[in-house]
Amino acid sequence: MSSPTLKTKSSTFTQSNSFTSPKIKSSTKKMQVLDKVSVSSKANISGLNTGILSIVGNTPLVKLVNVFKNAHFQLFAKLEMFNPGGSVKDRPALNMLMNAFEKGDIQPGDTIIESSSGNLGIGLAQACAVLGLRFICVIDPKTTLPNINILKAYGAQVELVAEPDPVTGDFLPARIARVQSLLASIPNSFWSNQYANLNNARAHHQTMHEIVTALNGNLDYLFLAAGSCGTLRGCAEYIKSHNLNTKIIAVDAKGSVIFGDKRGKRLIPGHGAARVPELFQPGLQDEVIHVTDIDCILGCRHLLRTEAILAGGSSGAVISAIDKKRKEIPVGAICAAILCDRGERYLDTVYSETWVMDHFGDIG
Numbered sequence: 001m002s003s004p005t006l007k008t009k010s011s012t013f014t015q016s017n018s019f020t021s022p023k024i025k026s027s028t029k030k031m032q033v034l035d036k037v038s039v040s041s042k043a044n045i046s047g048l049n050t051g052i053l054s055i056v057g058n059t060p061l062v063k064l065v066n067v068f069k070n071a072h073f074q075l076f077a078k079l080e081m082f083n084p085g086g087s088v089k090d091r092p093a094l095n096m097l098m099n100a101f102e103k104g105d106i107q108p109g110d111t112i113i114e115s116s117s118g119n120l121g122i123g124l125a126q127a128c129a130v131l132g133l134r135f136i137c138v139i140d141p142k143t144t145l146p147n148i149n150i151l152k153a154y155g156a157q158v159e160l161v162a163e164p165d166p167v168t169g170d171f172l173p174a175r176i177a178r179v180q181s182l183l184a185s186i187p188n189s190f191w192s193n194q195y196a197n198l199n200n201a202r203a204h205h206q207t208m209h210e211i212v213t214a215l216n217g218n219l220d221y222l223f224l225a226a227g228s229c230g231t232l233r234g235c236a237e238y239i240k241s242h243n244l245n246t247k248i249i250a251v252d253a254k255g256s257v258i259f260g261d262k263r264g265k266r267l268i269p270g271h272g273a274a275r276v277p278e279l280f281q282p283g284l285q286d287e288v289i290h291v292t293d294i295d296c297i298l299g300c301r302h303l304l305r306t307e308a309i310l311a312g313g314s315s316g317a318v319i320s321a322i323d324k325k326r327k328e329i330p331v332g333a334i335c336a337a338i339l340c341d342r343g344e345r346y347l348d349t350v351y352s353e354t355w356v357m358d359h360f361g362d363i364g
């Protein structure tokens with residue numbers, strides 16, 4: 001019997017078993033006991049142990065059996081959408097602020113400034129609202145209306161940079177310039193600077209710890225989307241420091257420059273970057289898979305149809321990347337995928353027939 005397939009312009013999700021895959025070497029080091037990672041141990045700030053910030057992290061890891069039906073490997077999804085702000089970025093938002101408190105760089109009443117068009121801004125807005133900090137989020141016209149409304153609802157001040165940098169034509173340098181001018185003009189202001197802040201990456205020692213603990217140390221492949229490279233760097237550091245044999249497959253957007261691809265137009269936010277983040281280091285990942293916006297959309301729809309998981313664009317990218325890689329995954333391998341955010345914020349884009357048709361035509 002032939003297996004159902006989801007045809008795409010650039011990829012095909014086959015739902016058949018691949019019997020040609022190599023056998024897995026029992027190489028993953030089994031770890032019985034893992035110490036809990038202390039993300040931010042010293043801060044003694046009210047609002048951390050109770051209330052909404054106390055439930056950042058410890059997201060569920062669920063086994064997916066339908067997205068790749070009869071697959072020769074096991075796949076577990078880390079559902080970061082269960083963070084209270086709706087995404088994986090609640091973790092670094094909280095960790096960067098906690099460490100700034102610990103170092104004495106900030107105190108209640110200060111102003112946090114960040115350039116973000118999405119999840120990190122929302123994570124910071126949420127944390128700042130609890131921790132008594134003012135938050136200014138520098139955005140550009142590509143920021144979606146739902147995200148702007150969420151930021152404002154949390155009490156963030158939204159600063160729109162309307163014009164791109166005149167030299168490069170990119171918004172990123174223009175947004176950074178606005179951050180710098182706000183820092184210069186506002187006393188007691190602090191730039192969390194997610195692209196360079198090691199506490200962004202360190203927040204994901206805990207993410208990795210949760211995944212590895214739930215799987216008793218048995219993890220062959222980790223698929224994750226890269227943007228600031230906080231997740232990539234944090235998970236890679238954890239794997240290295242715990243001597244695990246887990247291979248990291250980084251998923252990037254076609255047109256993003258993180259891993260040396262040619263700069264190009266990208267419409268789906270989350271993964272990908274217009275410049276190489278300071279957090280990036282060569283060799284963090286074992287492999288990179290680039291995916292197009294269409295791949296993301298098809299991956300999201302496939303995940304929704306097969307698992308009833310309404311996830312954001314980069315989750316579709318990760319699912320699409322696993323599909324591209326699946327024939328090379330050894331039989332019996334244990335894989336995990338970090339699914340970064342929930343899909344409601346993408347209803348007007350990824351999940352909108354009209355939007356997809358307007359931008360990509362009929363993708364099937």
Ligand SMILES: Cc1ncc(COP(=O)(O)O)c(C=O)c1O
Pocket residue numbers: 087089118119120225226227228229230231232269270271272312313314315340341
């Ligand atoms: C939806 C989504 N996916 C992936 C990423 C990339 O994660 P990181 O910044 O840790 O590389 C982000 C970052 O904002 C995101 O919001």
